[in-house]
Amino acid sequence: MTFRTRFAPSPTGPLHLGHAYSAILAHDMAVAAGGDFLLRMEDTDMQRSKPEWEALILEDLAWLGLAWKGPVLRQSDRLESYEPALDDLRRMGLLYPCSCSRKDIRAAAAAPQEGAMPDVYPGTCKHRDMASWRPGDALRLHMDRALTVFGDDLPGFSETGTKHAGYHRVSADHALSRIGDVVLFRKDDGIIAYFLASALDDVAQDISHVVRGEDLFDFTPIQVLLLSLLGLPVPAYHHHGLIRDGNGRRLAKRDDARAISLFRADGKTPQDIRSMIGL
Structure with a gap:
């Protein structure tokens, strides 16, 4: 390779x-x-x-x-290029609409800052299904359902950075307690979540190794999970010191x-x- x-x-x-x-x-x-x-x-x-x-x-x-x-x-x-991935997740029953505040949704979809994992979404709109979608709603990943797709065989990724070197399998506990039902898209504002767009772009550019700061290491599992749900290749990662x-x-x-x-x-x-x- x-x-x-x-x-x-x-x-x-x-x-x-x-x-x-x-x-x-x-x-x-x-x-x-x-x-x-x-x-x-x-x-x-x-x-x-x-x-x-x-x-x-x-x-x-x-x-x-x-x-x-x-x-x-x-x-x-490339904004339109992300929509097929969202359509696939919707067909799998893994998305639901969310009408929470635009400010909260914009913050949740932004690139992360060091030591500032967003608060796990409390599930206010989790009872809703896509049939209840209304203009202005965002789309969230139903993390519980996403994890059941893999059963006990959760995906993982290889890491070559010094601090986290080795193979890391996505943890269901981490996904539920630290990541939760992340925002993926809000059509009215054209907001595509940082971690979804970045992961899809890595595939589009045939990236074999993602080299980036260690402040993004904790966000890697959600990208690996999304790529695996979509049947897309997972690159190797190298998270360097800051x-x-x-x-x-x-x-x-x-x-x-x-x-x-x-x-x-x-x-x-x-x-x-x-x-x-x-x-």
């Missing part, structure tokens, strides 16, 4: 040192394996995604010396002082950046 990975930023702000670490590591792993490095823009957050941020990301990556194969894939160009500030916090887009573009403006070189992040 050809090693094929990707870097998938959201164009909602500038790249920082943490992004640079993830992008360079994925790129270097692909080069070392004689494989491919691809680029994807996870831009389904229509309110915060901006073309000027995407342009700056592309400029920063090129300045860092990274080259990617093929055109950039944009999730915003670049942190002096207080031990994960760098985020709020840390503009560590934006790659500002380091460039200060006269730093790509090699300086590699040295700063330990590569």
